[in-house]
Amino acid sequence: MSTDFVPADPAWEERVRASFARQGAMAQLGATIEQLAPGVCAVVTAYRPELSQQHGFFHAGVTSAIADSAGGYAAMTLFPPDSDVLTVEFKINLIAPAHGEVLRARGEVVRNGRTLTICRVDVEVVRAGASTVCAVMQQTLMRVAVR
Amino acid sequence: MSTDFVPADPAWEERVRASFARQGAMAQLGATIEQLAPGVCAVVTAYRPELSQQHGFFHAGVTSAIADSAGGYAAMTLFPPDSDVLTVEFKINLIAPAHGEVLRARGEVVRNGRTLTICRVDVEVVRAGASTVCAVMQQTLMRVAVR
Amino acid sequence: MSTDFVPADPAWEERVRASFARQGAMAQLGATIEQLAPGVCAVVTAYRPELSQQHGFFHAGVTSAIADSAGGYAAMTLFPPDSDVLTVEFKINLIAPAHGEVLRARGEVVRNGRTLTICRVDVEVVRAGASTVCAVMQQTLMRVAVR
Amino acid sequence: MSTDFVPADPAWEERVRASFARQGAMAQLGATIEQLAPGVCAVVTAYRPELSQQHGFFHAGVTSAIADSAGGYAAMTLFPPDSDVLTVEFKINLIAPAHGEVLRARGEVVRNGRTLTICRVDVEVVRAGASTVCAVMQQTLMRVAVR
Numbered sequence: 001m002s003t004d005f006v007p008a009d010p011a012w013e014e015r016v017r018a019s020f021a022r023q024g025a026m027a028q029l030g031a032t033i034e035q036l037a038p039g040v041c042a043v044v045t046a047y048r049p050e051l052s053q054q055h056g057f058f059h060a061g062v063t064s065a066i067a068d069s070a071g072g073y074a075a076m077t078l079f080p081p082d083s084d085v086l087t088v089e090f091k092i093n094l095i096a097p098a099h100g101e102v103l104r105a106r107g108e109v110v111r112n113g114r115t116l117t118i119c120r121v122d123v124e125v126v127r128a129g130a131s132t133v134c135a136v137m138q139q140t141l142m143r144v145a146v147r
Numbered sequence: 148m149s150t151d152f153v154p155a156d157p158a159w160e161e162r163v164r165a166s167f168a169r170q171g172a173m174a175q176l177g178a179t180i181e182q183l184a185p186g187v188c189a190v191v192t193a194y195r196p197e198l199s200q201q202h203g204f205f206h207a208g209v210t211s212a213i214a215d216s217a218g219g220y221a222a223m224t225l226f227p228p229d230s231d232v233l234t235v236e237f238k239i240n241l242i243a244p245a246h247g248e249v250l251r252a253r254g255e256v257v258r259n260g261r262t263l264t265i266c267r268v269d270v271e272v273v274r275a276g277a278s279t280v281c282a283v284m285q286q287t288l289m290r291v292a293v294r
Numbered sequence: 295m296s297t298d299f300v301p302a303d304p305a306w307e308e309r310v311r312a313s314f315a316r317q318g319a320m321a322q323l324g325a326t327i328e329q330l331a332p333g334v335c336a337v338v339t340a341y342r343p344e345l346s347q348q349h350g351f352f353h354a355g356v357t358s359a360i361a362d363s364a365g366g367y368a369a370m371t372l373f374p375p376d377s378d379v380l381t382v383e384f385k386i387n388l389i390a391p392a393h394g395e396v397l398r399a400r401g402e403v404v405r406n407g408r409t410l411t412i413c414r415v416d417v418e419v420v421r422a423g424a425s426t427v428c429a430v431m432q433q434t435l436m437r438v439a440v441r
Numbered sequence: 442m443s444t445d446f447v448p449a450d451p452a453w454e455e456r457v458r459a460s461f462a463r464q465g466a467m468a469q470l471g472a473t474i475e476q477l478a479p480g481v482c483a484v485v486t487a488y489r490p491e492l493s494q495q496h497g498f499f500h501a502g503v504t505s506a507i508a509d510s511a512g513g514y515a516a517m518t519l520f521p522p523d524s525d526v527l528t529v530e531f532k533i534n535l536i537a538p539a540h541g542e543v544l545r546a547r548g549e550v551v552r553n554g555r556t557l558t559i560c561r562v563d564v565e566v567v568r569a570g571a572s573t574v575c576a577v578m579q580q581t582l583m584r585v586a587v588r
Contacts, residue, residue, distance in 0.1 A: 024199040025206035028175070052171035059172035060215050060234045065208020087207045088410060089434055091238035091385055091532040091579060093559050095552040110577055111536040115409065116382060116436070118534050118577065120561075136551055136559065138532060138579045140383055140434065142410070235557060236581055238385040238432060238532055240412050242405040257430055258389040262556065263529060263583070265387050265430065267414075283404055283412065285385060285432045287530055287581065289557070318493035319500035322469070346465035353466035354528045355506020362501050381501045385532035 005039035005109060008080040016041070016076050019084070020069070031066050033073070039109040041073040047101050058098035063105075063123055063135050067092060070107035071119035071139040078112050082146045088116065090139035098134045100127030107139075117141045152186035152256060155227040163188070163223050166231070167216070178213050180220070186256040188220040194248050205245035210252075210270055210282050214239060217254035218266035218286040225259050229293045235263065237286035245281045247274030254286075264288045299333035299403060302374040310335070310370050313378070314363070325360050327367070333403040335367040341395050352392035357399075357417055357429050361386060365401035365413035365433040372406050376440045382410065384433035392428045394421030401433075411435045446480035446550060449521040457482070457517050460525070461510070472507050474514070480550035482514040488542050499539035504546075504564055504576050508533060512548035512560035512580040519553050523587045529557065531580035539575045541568030548580075558582045 009015060013036060020026060020033055026043070029051065035042035043066045045051070053059040068087055076085040107121040123135035156162060160183060167173060167180055173190075176198065182189035190213045192198070200206040215234055223232040254268040270282035303309060307330060314320060314327055320337075323345065329336035337360045339345070347353040362381055370379045401415040417429035450456060454477060461467060461474055467484075470492065476483035484507045486492070494500040509528055517526040548562040564576035 019201045022201040023206060024196045025208055028197040029208075049171045050175040054166045054169040054231075059170060059212065061172055061176075061208060061212020064211045064215070064237075065206065068207050068211070084201075087241050089238065089240040089383070090211075091236065093236040093552075093579060093581060094234050095554070095559050110574070111534075113536070118536050120577070133552070136561070136579060138534060138577060140534060236530065240405075240432060240434060242407070242412050257427070258387075260389070265389050267430070280405070283414070283432060285387060285430060287387060313495045316495040317500060318490045319502055322491040323502075343465045344469040348460045348463040348525075353464060353506065354509050355466055355470075355502060358505045358509070358531075359500065359502020362505070378495075381535050383532065383534040384505075385530065387530040388528050 005078055005112065007038050007078055012077050016073050019076065020073060025065060026069060029062060029065060031069065034104065036077065038077050039074055041070050041077065042104060042106040043070040044102060044104045058103050058125065060094055063094065063098050063103065064092050066103060067105040067121045067123050067135060067137045070105035071121045071137060072141055074107035074109050074119050075117040075141040078109060079143050083143050084146050086142045086144055088140040088142050090137050092135055092137040094135050096132050096134040098125045100125035102126040115142060152225055152259065154185050154225055158228065159224050163220050166223065167220060172212060173216060176209060176212060178216065181251065183224065185224050186221055188217050188224065189251060189253040190217040191249060191251045205250050205272065207241055210241065210245050210250065211239050213250060214252040214268045214270050214282060214284045217252035218268045218284060219288055221254035221256050221266050222264040222288040225256060226290050230290050231293050233289045233291055235287040235289050237284050239282055239284040241282050243279050243281040245272045247272035249273040262290060264290065299372055299406065301332050301372055306371050310367050313370065314367060319359060320363060323356060323359060328398065330371065332371050333368055335364050335371065336398060336400040337364040338396060338398045352397050352419065354388055357388065357392050357397065358386050360397060361399040361415040361417050361429060361431045364399035365415045365431060366435055368401035368403050368413050369411040369435040372403060373437050377437050378440050380436045380438055382434040382436050384431050386429055386431040388429050390426050390428040392419045394419035396420040409436060446519055446553065448479050448519055453518050457514050460517065461514060466506060467510060470503060470506060472510065475545065477518065479518050480515055482511050482518065483545060483547040484511040485543060485545045499544050499566065501535055504535065504539050504544060505533050507544060508546040508562045508564050508576060508578045511546035512562045512578060513582055515548035515550050515560050516558040516582040519550060520584050524584050525587050527583045527585055529581040529583050531578050533576055533578040535576050537573050537575040539566045541566035543567040556583060558584065
């Protein structure tokens with residue numbers, strides 16, 4: 001879907017990367033932006049025991065944190081200058097154990113409205129080279145003027 | 148709603164606390180169980196820059212991680228022995244900036260089914276002694292036999 | 295939660311009732327407003343075979359339709375004149391069979407923001423005089439200027 | 442995604458169509474199955490004033506009812522004999538006004554588990570021959586033994 005999107009700000013990429021870099025929580029998770037294009041953002045992180053739930057898989061909170069970031073920054077790629085992104089809400093289904101070495105969330109804009117942007121995010125876990133979709137998210141974001 | 152719930156396992160409290168203690172992600176967030184009763188669990192964490200989003204508030208991923216844990220362990224208080232809890236899905240609305248020193252998620256069981264349990268979770272942020280509800284979650288959990 | 299809400303429009307009640315009356319779908323379902331107060335709206339309908347799913351209970355689509363209306367009009371009670379309500383999104387858990395004679399959805403505003411309003415809605419089914427909560431919803435609404 | 446799905450019941454198509462035919466609510470909406478394949482179901486309905494909200498567009502309850510059916514029957518195509526489908530929960534974003542002559546919901550299975558099946562549903566409205574996606578849904582369904 002993302003091929004039609006034209007960013008409203010020529011400096012969209014620097015703006016998105018600078019905002020991501022200010023998030024202590026993404027640094028704490030070891031999360032980085034792997035892909036960035038108009039209407040698309042992929043965020044990845046590598047497994048460490050600090051990111052685990054009780055069975056040693058990635059915690060649902062980690063999965064949803066990187067999924068939320070992937071969708072949020074996918075939206076932000078399309079925003080005009082002097083605007084920022086807020087997550088209004090999201091819904092995530094955890095459809096397979098997040099058992100693996102790498103977790104990758106890929107967000108795509110479905111609808112870029114004036115006030116609200118809707119994204120879908122797929123999260124896959126990579127284990128011994130094989131990928132499994134472990135979570136799917138649907139998310140609502142709001143564009144706000146920078147204070 | 149929780150007053151009617153009777154745990155199916157006399158050792159429910161030890162079981163819930165032991166499972167929580169195995170979660171590296173909760174330790175990483177500095178999160179602890181503040182309240183535990185049949186059908187109820189409250190989880191709290193204190194602010195650190197490592198938990199922030201781009202404006203220095205608690206990150207939505209942190210908010211949803213402790214909310215997911217609070218609801219999940221509220222459900223687990225009612226489970227029989229030799230069972231574990233999985234999050235099927237959740238939906239969270241972030242309704243106010245999570246700006247404060249302490250974040251507290253309180254989960255309550257709405258419906259305790261044989262296979263699925265439904266919870267609602269409220270998250271409040273405490274700033275200079277004043278509490279604000281900053282997020283509300285609705286969540287579906289599944290009871291699974293321990294492997 | 296609704297006790298603190300003060301409507302922004304003295305004519306809120308007429309405005310809400312007039313909008314409800316324009317909804318062909320609510321008439322089709324035989325749905326009526328049972329309760330209306332600032333930040334609160336309850337909508338009821340009686341069972342007919344036309345509202346059924348494959349087992350003869352109320353269809354999930356009927357349940358979600360009246361829940362969506364209850365939450366939407368709960369939000370609208372607080373809106374200023376010359377504004378209308380749009381449903382941005384909702385999430386509903388169907389937690390018990392909607393088996394009974396009457397279906398009642400009660401929506402309450404959780405957060406009344408400038409642009410977005412968040413509601414929770416409980417739906418109960420009444421069978422031989424006994425009520426059961428059969429669905430719970432969490433919903434995001436947007437205030438829009440009347441065209 | 443649906444190309445990999447193999448129905449567990451050779452008589453899946455008759456079973457799905459028979460269940461759909463028993464839903465009074467679908468008949469009431471004038472809804473019919475337009476497409477049926479393993480893991481896929483599309484449901485359509487034509488506009489009538491009885492299906493409207495306050496501006497004369499399709500009501501959100503109608504949109505969610507046919508989306509819920511499309512996803513539910515997409516799931517049911519993969520179920521073994523003597524099983525039925527229940528909607529556990531769904532979340533729907535209404536992303537554009539449902540203004541048009543025809544409403545079409547297309548559900549696809551994302552994950553077909555033993556107990557739970559996850560679907561995504563897109564709803565489009567057709568107006569003067571042009572299609573617009575007006576809603577996106579993410580849904581959790583449960584397989585239950587027929588009573």
